[in-house]
Amino acid sequence: MSKSGILKSSLAKKYAMALTGLFLCLFLVGHLAGNLQLIFITGAEGQQAFNEYAQFMTTFPLVKILSYLTYASVLFHVVDGIVLTMQNRNARPVGYVKENGAANAKWASRNMGILGTIILVFLVSHMQSFWYTMHFGEIPLHNGLKDLHSVVLQFFSPENALGLVAVIGYVLAQMAVAFHLSHGFQSGFQSLGVRHAKYTPIIEWTGMAFALLVPALFAIIPIFLYITQL
Amino acid sequence: MDLTLKVWRQNGPQDAGRMETYPVSGVSPDMSFLEMMDMMNDQIIRNGGDPVAFDHDCREGICGMCSMFINGEAHGPNRGTTTCQLHMRSFKDGDTITIEPWRASAFPVVKDLAVDRSSFDRVIQSGGYISVNTSGETLDANAIPVPKGQADDAFSAATCIGCGACVATCKNASAMLFVSAKVSQFALLPQGQPERATRVQRMVEQMDKEGFGNCTNTGACAVECPKGIDLSNIARMNRDYLSASAKEE
Numbered sequence: 001m002s003k004s005g006i007l008k009s010s011l012a013k014k015y016a017m018a019l020t021g022l023f024l025c026l027f028l029v030g031h032l033a034g035n036l037q038l039i040f041i042t043g044a045e046g047q048q049a050f051n052e053y054a055q056f057m058t059t060f061p062l063v064k065i066l067s068y069l070t071y072a073s074v075l076f077h078v079v080d081g082i083v084l085t086m087q088n089r090n091a092r093p094v095g096y097v098k099e100n101g102a103a104n105a106k107w108a109s110r111n112m113g114i115l116g117t118i119i120l121v122f123l124v125s126h127m128q129s130f131w132y133t134m135h136f137g138e139i140p141l142h143n144g145l146k147d148l149h150s151v152v153l154q155f156f157s158p159e160n161a162l163g164l165v166a167v168i169g170y171v172l173a174q175m176a177v178a179f180h181l182s183h184g185f186q187s188g189f190q191s192l193g194v195r196h197a198k199y200t201p202i203i204e205w206t207g208m209a210f211a212l213l214v215p216a217l218f219a220i221i222p223i224f225l226y227i228t229q230l
Numbered sequence: 231m232d233l234t235l236k237v238w239r240q241n242g243p244q245d246a247g248r249m250e251t252y253p254v255s256g257v258s259p260d261m262s263f264l265e266m267m268d269m270m271n272d273q274i275i276r277n278g279g280d281p282v283a284f285d286h287d288c289r290e291g292i293c294g295m296c297s298m299f300i301n302g303e304a305h306g307p308n309r310g311t312t313t314c315q316l317h318m319r320s321f322k323d324g325d326t327i328t329i330e331p332w333r334a335s336a337f338p339v340v341k342d343l344a345v346d347r348s349s350f351d352r353v354i355q356s357g358g359y360i361s362v363n364t365s366g367e368t369l370d371a372n373a374i375p376v377p378k379g380q381a382d383d384a385f386s387a388a389t390c391i392g393c394g395a396c397v398a399t400c401k402n403a404s405a406m407l408f409v410s411a412k413v414s415q416f417a418l419l420p421q422g423q424p425e426r427a428t429r430v431q432r433m434v435e436q437m438d439k440e441g442f443g444n445c446t447n448t449g450a451c452a453v454e455c456p457k458g459i460d461l462s463n464i465a466r467m468n469r470d471y472l473s474a475s476a477k478e479e
Contacts, residue, residue, distance in 0.1 A: 009434055010404075010444045011471045084444045088402035091443030093335055097238075097249060098328040100302030101401060104453035110401055112446060187447040193469025195462050 010087075016080050018191035020073040021184050027070050028177075028214050036217065038152065039224050050152075051145040058134060078120060085113045108179040109187070115180040122173035129155060129166075156225040167222045174215035181211035231257040231318060234326040235270060237282055240339050247339065249328075259319035263306065264289060264296060266318055284343040289314040291456065294391030297398070298343055299330040304395035304454045312393060312456045332394050334403035336440040349440040350392050350408060356436035357429040358412045360421050374420050384418035387411045389457040396451035396459070402443030407451040409437045410467035411459045417470055427474035434471055 034053055041049045057063050101110050108115065130152065133139055139146045156170075157163045185207030189195070194203070232255045240247030254270050261269070264286050271281035287295035296313040300306035306316040321327065329343065337345040362368075376384075388411075396407035413430050416422025422429070445464060452461045 008438070009471070010438050010442075011434055011468060012475075013444060014468070015472065084446070088404075088443040088446070091335055091403035091441060092333050092401075094247075094333055096299060096302065096330055096333055097236075098302040098330070099299075101450070103303055103307075104399060104450035105401070105448035109446065109448040183447070190447045190461065190465055191445075191468060193465045193467075193472060195465030197462075 013080055013084055014191040016076060017084065018188035020077040020080070022188045023073050024070070024077065025181070025185060025188075025210065027066075027073070028218075030066075032214055032217055035221050038149075038221055042228075047147070047149040048143060048145075050149040051142060051147055054134060054148040055145050074123070078116070081113060081116055106183065108183040112180065112183060115176050118176040119173065119180060122169070122176070125169075126173075153225055153229065156222040157229045158226060159229070163226060167226045170222045171219045174219040177218070178211050178215040181214070182208060185210055231255075231259060231321070231323045231325075233257055233266075233321065233324070236326060236328045237270075237343070238330045239282065239342055240331075242341060243338055257318050259317070261318045262289065262314055263298070263300070263316040263318065264314050282343060283341040285345075286314060291315045292391060294393035297332050297345060297394060299332060299398055301328055304332070304398040305393075305456055309453070310456055310458055312391075315456075332398035334394075334397050334442065336403065336405070336442050337394060337397060345394075347392070347394050349442070350394065350405070352440065353405070353409055353433055353436045354412060357425070357432035358416075360416060360425060362421070376419060380418050383462075384415050387414040387418065387459065387463055390415075390455075390459050391457060393456060395454050395456060397442060399450045399454040400443065400445075401448060401450065402446055404445045404451075405437050405440070405442040406445040406464050406467070407455060407459055407461075409433050410463035413467045413470065414463040417466060426470065427477065430467060430470040431474050431478075434467070 034057065037046065037050050037053060057067075130148065133151055134146060134148050139148065139151060141147060142150065154160060155163070156167055160166070186200075186204045189200075189203050232253070235252045235254055236249050237252060238247060239250045252270055252274070254266065254273065257266050257269065264284075267282065267284055274281050285295045285297055287293040289296075291312045291314060294312070296305075298305065298313045300313065300316070305311060305313045306320065308316055308320055331337075331339050331343045332345045332347075334345075336349040337347055340346050390408060390411035392408060394408070397403050397405050400406075413433055416429060417426055447461075447464075449461055452459060
């Protein structure tokens with residue numbers, strides 16, 4: 001076999017998909033921990049704490065390295081996903097007249113591309129709202145720090161004409177994340193060959209718990225911010 | 231039983247093909263699906279038509295020849311059976327049954343419901359064997375100790391009959407279940423060890439060359455497999471390929 005064989009093989013694309021996907025699961029945990037400050041520390045104290053956190057996350061060198069790794073993972077996961085999907089389409093140029101996909105596979109597992117696309121659209125809009133504003137946009141200062149806290153609160157506020165739309169959009173996107181994770185988490189382990197009679201049920205259970213809990217906690221935050229500002 | 235059959239007709243590989251409807255009456259619930267197909271063909275021939283081409287051989291679920299995508303599922307609605315083991319009692323009087331060939335670019339249609347599955351043969355030829363001399367001086371297999379669990383898993387993998395239901399079912403037309411079963415049946419036994427790394431690399435390379443899709447772990451293949459080949463074989467192949475590629479000099 002040629003030395004570059006592995007890079008071209010279908011399995012290598014799956015390893016890349018799994019590794020980037022599982023890394024992004026870790027990213028979600030970190031991101032969630034940061035976001036939850038918006039609920040647990042409120043008022044002026046919360047504003048100061050969140051803005052200090054945002055300052056730290058955008059300047060600390062180790063975090064910056066991690067964030068570049070995250071951008072790269074998202075990009076790779078998306079491009080790899082598109083390549084895999086196109087190859088899979090080509091593998092069946094003539095489809096079935098009648099196909100009962102629900103008989104043998106879960107809905108999420110059959111629609112990872114669509115779910116991923118929804119998440120990507122959300123991601124672009126989400127980064128434009130907060131990441132771009134924090135890095136390059138015009139942002140008010142508070143105690144000498146960029147006041148991302150106020151930007152977030154304003155974004156999910158009843159006073160904002162699109163505040164409710166933003167909350168609903170966010171919650172819907174989290175549902176897509178939940179379905180994506182419900183298949184993706186355990187699928188990542190399978191692609192890497194991690195399967196064992198004893199441990200696979202634990203991985204599957206953890207994956208389902210992760211898919212339910214993480215997006216649910218993310219979704220609670222904008223709902224909480226909207227309601228408390230009514 | 232009276233049935234309406236919607237069958238894919240295609241004169242040859244280059245023909246565009248179309249669905250055609252055939253009413254069949256007097257079907258016994260005890261008939262196998264293939265016997266019902268024979269009955270339909272008999273009717274077509276008596277009417278001066280061209281009978282529907284479909285693959286079949288042993289008619290007892292062990293050869294892997296019969297295919298057919300029946301009502302949206304490989305080998306029809308039942309689990310753990312081939313089409314020859316599917317009986318008409320699984321359907322109701324008055325049912326409309328849609329019958330299509332396996333769909334995959336690596337399984338081109340030869341005629342009607344018969345597809346060319348020689349891509350599977352080429353995957354086997356690329357490494358699905360052990361290189362030992364079998365001319366007379368063969369060792370007794372029982373002389374080599376194999377742990378019971380490992381032997382059981384190897385035999386389970388070896389029950390794959392290469393029918394192609396996994397490919398037909400997979401939304402990506404991936405051949406991972408088939409190839410991983412053929413990799414595993416040797417990877418689990420001492421006799422398979424000398425060629426273990428090159429075998430998995432060559433077979434995966436050939437699988438990709440044949441134009442099968444990529445596995446997305448939907449698990450549909452294992453549900454539809456008439457022999458119950460398990461997804462753990464795919465994980466084993468993923469593992470073996472990774473380790474073989476990492477160790478390659």
